[in-house]
Amino acid sequence: MIKPVYIGLPTDNTDHLLYSERVPAAALYHLALAEANYWQSDRFSVLEQYYDAPDAFICLADIHADEPVEVPISCTLSDLYWLYQLNGGYRIHLADETRQIVLQTEETSYTQIYVPQGQYITRFDKGKHQLFYFVIKPNWLQRQGRRAMEGFNHLLDSQRAQRQEAQHNQFCPLHDKVYKLLLSLFTLPKVKRFHYDILIYEHCFSLLDLSQEDLKRNRTSTSKDNDLLTHIRNYITEQIPKGNLVSVADIAAFFKVNYRSLRRQHYQTYGYSLGEFIQHKRMEQAADFLINTDMPIKEIAYFLGYTVNTSFDQRFKRYYGVSPTAYRLSNLKPRSAK
Structure with missing residues (x-):
């Protein structure tokens, strides 16, 4: 073959x-x-x-x-x-x-x-x-x-x-x-x-x-x-665009499940951690803000729970290969003529 x-x-x-x-x-x-x-x-x-x-x-x-x-x-x-x-x-x-x-x-x-x-x-x-x-x-x-x-x-x-x-x-x-x-x-x-x-x-x-x-x-x-994990992942996907800060510990408390069991179940089912899923959704939201809004990068970082702008820059570059500034410039949409 x-x-x-x-x-x-x-x-x-x-x-x-x-x-x-x-x-x-x-x-x-x-x-x-x-x-x-x-x-x-x-x-x-x-x-x-x-x-x-x-x-x-x-x-x-x-x-x-x-x-x-x-x-x-x-x-x-x-x-x-x-x-x-x-x-x-x-x-x-x-x-x-x-x-x-x-x-x-x-x-x-x-x-x-x-x-x-x-x-x-x-x-x-x-x-x-x-x-x-x-x-x-x-x-x-x-x-x-x-x-x-x-x-x-x-x-x-x-x-x-x-x-x-x-x-x-x-x-x-x-x-x-x-x-x-x-x-x-x-x-x-x-x-x-x-x-x-x-x-x-x-x-x-x-x-x-x-x-x-x-x-x-x-x-x-x-x-x-698996049914519970689906509900949890949907909840995360809904909360991040609202600026609500979610962590694995917060989710475990909200859904009344054991913190360690939740981490283990997610890893065994999806092959990566629940924390990585949260980070991925944050990066997706950051990319959307950079392309479709004029929000300053510092505000985007703060909105998504990054108190230090450099940590946000490093995380974003790890995901997309470029800095948030370079990503925004490369995806800049032409403005229509008035």
């Missing part, structure tokens, strides 16, 4: 970034019969090992970062991915000016995500990160029968509709069964490619089967929580 994810780092060796198609000897795991891409600089290294079967694609990636690093990626297929975060974690942002968070992974957990075609940015904090993912063709899924389809229907419906936003199921813990099955992938024998393809399909289906069991287990206990 088509390689679903391309890392947007240069493959021609430069002074600051070396590239190779060989797996370094120090790599912890070696995926049999796999192709590899390896980038190394004085600040970070990225290694991906991948195997492409006709109906499935598997990939193991290792990232070592001495400081926070952003790696551009492009998704060539609108497809369904199973993501397993073995160590560390990362965030996926849209590569456009909104910098909207698509997913934030959680260490030693996994999820299933529908990702549309497009350009993205993955941000890794300082440290060691290791992740595994696989993609299978939808018709392969359908050939396995209804048992394999349960739990992924809404994601597959999104795929059929070619929706433009990413969606994912809840995060599930990497328990022993899943972890052992993942590790066994890296000890598969070097057999003929046809037989190796069959082994890959068996492993992918077993992982899919386990994820279905975990989803069923989680779904029964979280349906009510």
Whole structure:
């Protein structure tokens, strides 16, 4: 199948970034019969090992970062991915000016995500990160029968509709069964490619089967929580344009829920924190004010709860890549002649 994810780092060796198609000897795991891409600089290294079967694609990636690093990626297929975060974690942002968070992974957990075609940015904090993912063709899924389809229907419906936003199921813990099955992938024998393809399909289906069991287990206990989260997110969306300052603690008190449970439920459901959702809505509102009003930037910052203008400037630039002043100037609407 088509390689679903391309890392947007240069493959021609430069002074600051070396590239190779060989797996370094120090790599912890070696995926049999796999192709590899390896980038190394004085600040970070990225290694991906991948195997492409006709109906499935598997990939193991290792990232070592001495400081926070952003790696551009492009998704060539609108497809369904199973993501397993073995160590560390990362965030996926849209590569456009909104910098909207698509997913934030959680260490030693996994999820299933529908990702549309497009350009993205993955941000890794300082440290060691290791992740595994696989993609299978939808018709392969359908050939396995209804048992394999349960739990992924809404994601597959999104795929059929070619929706433009990413969606994912809840995060599930990497328990022993899943972890052992993942590790066994890296000890598969070097057999003929046809037989190796069959082994890959068996492993992918077993992982899919386990994820279905975990989803069923989680779904029964979280349906009510999801309804509450929807109400909370709608409440936040309504309050911020009114200038009402909302925090996670205030929301927990208003809806009479436990503060820590609320944070955990939102993260498990959406893949990023409720505080980040609030910040994102504030930035959206700030952008709207900058384009459609003449409010001074200091007043916008104060209206949205930023008491120090520099903190607002820094936050806005992190989201949109430019300062509030530059954003307003670049989106200045021509005035009609009188």
